[in-house]
Amino acid sequence: MGRFLETFKPVSRFIPEVASPKRRVPLSEKFFWTGMVLVIYLIMCEVPLYGIQAPTGVDPFYYLRVIFASRRGTLMELGIGPIVTAGLVLQILAGSKMIEVDFSKPEDRALFTCASKVLSIVMTGAQATSYIVAGVYGKLPPRLGAIVFAQLMAAGLVLMLMDELIQKGWGLGSGISLFIAAGVAQNVLWSCFSPFGPLADGMRLGVVVAFFEALWKHQPISPLVNRGGYPDLIGLATTVGVLMAIIYIEGMRVEIPVSYARFRGFRSRMPIKLLYVSNIPVILASALFADIYWVSNLIWSKFNRDNSNFWLNLLAQFDPDEGKPIGGLVKYVTAPIGLQNVVQDPVRAAVYGCLMVLLCIAFSVIWVEVGGMAPSDVADQLIGAGMQVPGFRRARRPLEMLFERYIPTLTIVGGIIVGLIAVVSDFLGVFGTGIGILLMVDILYQYYQILVGEQISEMYPALAKMLGV
Numbered sequence: 001m002g003r004f005l006e007t008f009k010p011v012s013r014f015i016p017e018v019a020s021p022k023r024r025v026p027l028s029e030k031f032f033w034t035g036m037v038l039v040i041y042l043i044m045c046e047v048p049l050y051g052i053q054a055p056t057g058v059d060p061f062y063y064l065r066v067i068f069a070s071r072r073g074t075l076m077e078l079g080i081g082p083i084v085t086a087g088l089v090l091q092i093l094a095g096s097k098m099i100e101v102d103f104s105k106p107e108d109r110a111l112f113t114c115a116s117k118v119l120s121i122v123m124t125g126a127q128a129t130s131y132i133v134a135g136v137y138g139k140l141p142p143r144l145g146a147i148v149f150a151q152l153m154a155a156g157l158v159l160m161l162m163d164e165l166i167q168k169g170w171g172l173g174s175g176i177s178l179f180i181a182a183g184v185a186q187n188v189l190w191s192c193f194s195p196f197g198p199l200a201d202g203m204r205l206g207v208v209v210a211f212f213e214a215l216w217k218h219q220p221i222s223p224l225v226n227r228g229g230y231p232d233l234i235g236l237a238t239t240v241g242v243l244m245a246i247i248y249i250e251g252m253r254v255e256i257p258v259s260y261a262r263f264r265g266f267r268s269r270m271p272i273k274l275l276y277v278s279n280i281p282v283i284l285a286s287a288l289f290a291d292i293y294w295v296s297n298l299i300w301s302k303f304n305r306d307n308s309n310f311w312l313n314l315l316a317q318f319d320p321d322e323g324k325p326i327g328g329l330v331k332y333v334t335a336p337i338g339l340q341n342v343v344q345d346p347v348r349a350a351v352y353g354c355l356m357v358l359l360c361i362a363f364s365v366i367w368v369e370v371g372g373m374a375p376s377d378v379a380d381q382l383i384g385a386g387m388q389v390p391g392f393r394r395a396r397r398p399l400e401m402l403f404e405r406y407i408p409t410l411t412i413v414g415g416i417i418v419g420l421i422a423v424v425s426d427f428l429g430v431f432g433t434g435i436g437i438l439l440m441v442d443i444l445y446q447y448y449q450i451l452v453g454e455q456i457s458e459m460y461p462a463l464a465k466m467l468g469v
Contacts, residue, residue: 004093004099004100004115005099005100005101005108005111005112005115006111008111008114008115008118009111011114011118012110012111012114015114015117015118016157016161017113017117017161017164018161018164018165018168018170019168020168020169021168021169021170025169025170027454027455029170030170030171030172030454031172033165033166033170033171034166034171034172034173034178037162037165037166037171037175037178038178038182040158040162041069041076041159041162041175041178041179041182042182044074044075044076044155044158044159045071045074045075045076046071046074047074047075048073048074049073049074049075049077049137049148049151049152050147050148050151051140051144051147051148052073052137052138052140052148053137053138054073065079065183066180066183066184066187066432066433066435066436066439067081067180067283067286067287067290067435067436067439068080068081068084068290069176069179069180069182069183075151075152075155076155076159077131077152077155078124078127078128078131078152078155078156079159079179080159080163080176080179080180081123081127081290082120082121082123082124082127082156083120083156083159083160083163083176084176084283084287085123085287085291086116086119086120086122086123087116087120088283088284088287089119090112090115090116090119091370092366092370094112117160120156120160121153121156121157121160124152124153124156124157125149125153127294128148128149128152128153128156129149130294130298131152132145132148132149133298133302134297134298134301134302135301159175159179162175163175163176163179166178172447172450172451172454173443173446173447173450177443177446177447178443180436180439180440180443181439181440181443181444181447183436184432184436184437184439184440185432185440187431187432187433187436188239188431188432188437190205190206191205191206191207191231191235191431191432192206192207192208192209192231192236192431193206193208193209194206194209194231195209197210199230201223201227201230203223203224203227203230205230205231206231207224207227207230207231207232207233207235207236208236210224211224211233221233226339226340228338228340229338229340231429231431232429234339234428234429235338235428235429235430235431236431238425238428238429238430239430239431239432239437242421242425242430242434242437243437243441245421246421246437246438246441246442247441249274249275249417250273250275250441250442250445252273252274253271253272253273253274254271254272254274254406254410255269255270255271255272256269256270256271256272256389256402256406257269257270257389257390258270258382258387258388258389258390259387259388259389259390267390270382270387272403272406272407272410273410273414274410274413274414274417275414275417275418276364276368276373276407276410276411276414277363277364277367277368277373277411277414277415278442279418279435279438279439279442280363280364280367281359281360281361281363281364281367281414281415281418281419282356282360282418282419282422282435282438283435283439284359284363284367285356285359285360285363285419286422286435288359289333289334289356292329292330292333293325293330293333293334296315296316296328296329296330297316297318297330299312299315299316300312300315300316300317300318304316304317305320306320307320307327312328313327313328314328314329315328315329315330316328316329316330316331317330317331318330331348332348332351332352332355333352333355334352335349335352335356335423335426335427335433336348336349336352336426336427337426337427337429337433338427338428338429339427339428339429342427349427352423353423353427356419356422356423357415357416357419357420357423358419359419360415360416360418360419360422361412361415361416361419362415363415364411364412364414364415365411365412365415368407368411373407374407375400375401375403375404375407375408376396376400378399378403378407379396379397379399379400379402379403380396382399383395383396383399389402418438421434421438422434422435422438425437425438
């Protein structure tokens with residue numbers, strides 16, 4: 001155990017936790033707890049923060065909220081941002097060996113979880129404080145600011161415990177994945193079927209509702225092709241196309257034949273997906289962009305609201321009325337959503353697209369090295385599992401050379417693909433944003449695999465035990 005984890009021993013007894021189940025939780029009960037957690041999350045998304053006025057105008061963090069499953073002006077103002085950031089920081093530190101942790105030891109795992117919770121609480125407090133100080137809720141008196149801070153802290157703690165409840169085995173998957181998928185699905189459904197309106201163009205907000213309303217009233221549907229900021233037919237078609245493309249790409253893989261060293265008759269195939277690092281690169285790139293946006297907005301609101309400071313303008317310039325980025329670095333780390341905005345500012349679109357793709361490639365390479373996915377790590381895992389590749393000696397170096405044929409190339413290609421999907425989807429106005437659709441499809445696929453495993457576990461307990469399900 002490293003010194004870093006040792007520092008959390010004194011506080012571990014004071015950090016609230018959810019007890020692991022001491023019995024096998026049936027699938028029906030897991031469905032119940034997963035549903036309860038989802039309902040509580042959705043309710044918290046609708047409960048406004050006490051002591052602030054209802055937010056009006058453009059939400060400066062609108063396109064970042066999909067990643068963090070947050071909702072403006074509610075108890076879910078911060079969403080899962082602090083939890084995800086804390087978890088990623090600790091995983092990177094552990095994977096890069098900057099902190100010592102042995103996940104095979106229960107004590108190390110418990111202290112690592114405690115460290116993640118403490119860091120999540122600290123980041124929740126820091127982000128809540130920055131929102132209040134930066135005037136996101138207007139100028140609040142100290143007493144009211146303390147009340148808002150307490151609400152955000154309490155909501156963050158409840159969210160953290162709900163995620164732990166799911167992960168400890170009471171539910172299915174993880175709370176973080178559940179909240180992200182629910183938020184994206186809600187956004188897509190609202191863009192398609194919202195009856196809100198009529199809007200400035202005389203149509204309903206939901207493009208499907210607006211389409212059938214136009215047919216009912218014998219009105220032309222050409223205005224629905226591109227509505228300039230509202231959900232339109234281009235966005236609907238692109239959303240369907242991106243969904244189908246991601247599902248197809250998710251199934252593309254290289255399959256390496258493997259066999260069990262002890263049982264020579266048992267053969268199988270080891271799949272190496274085209275999207276080898278999955279959506280981790282786009283999450284990390286988006287989190288970096290979100291942090292740049294958050295910090296720059298905080299600095300601008302405190303020191304440069306009139307955009308008069310030359311040096312601070314290099315970092316960020318915002319429209320004082322609408323809160324939109326209009327200059328500086330922050331302008332180029334936020335996507336121009338929709339074809340109209342892309343055409344109006346092609347330089348911004350090109351710079352943003354290049355930055356996103358390059359960062360996705362960089363984070364793909366980094367994550368493979370620190371996440372235990374490098375060729376040497378995969379070779380060790382294969383040998384440790386008692387498996388071998390026919391035609392190759394059961395030794396680390398030959399297997400490492402085999403995996404080096406595929407993993408480095410798939411790492412870079414996968415990073416390029418997820419980056420391009422996210423960029424092009426945003427440019428075409430995909431509902432729920434391109435990053436959101438990527439995350440949702442991957443999360444739903446994971447849930448499909450979890451459900452298959454749970455069904456095998458219930459129907460064939462002996463087979464499930466042998467397969468480690």
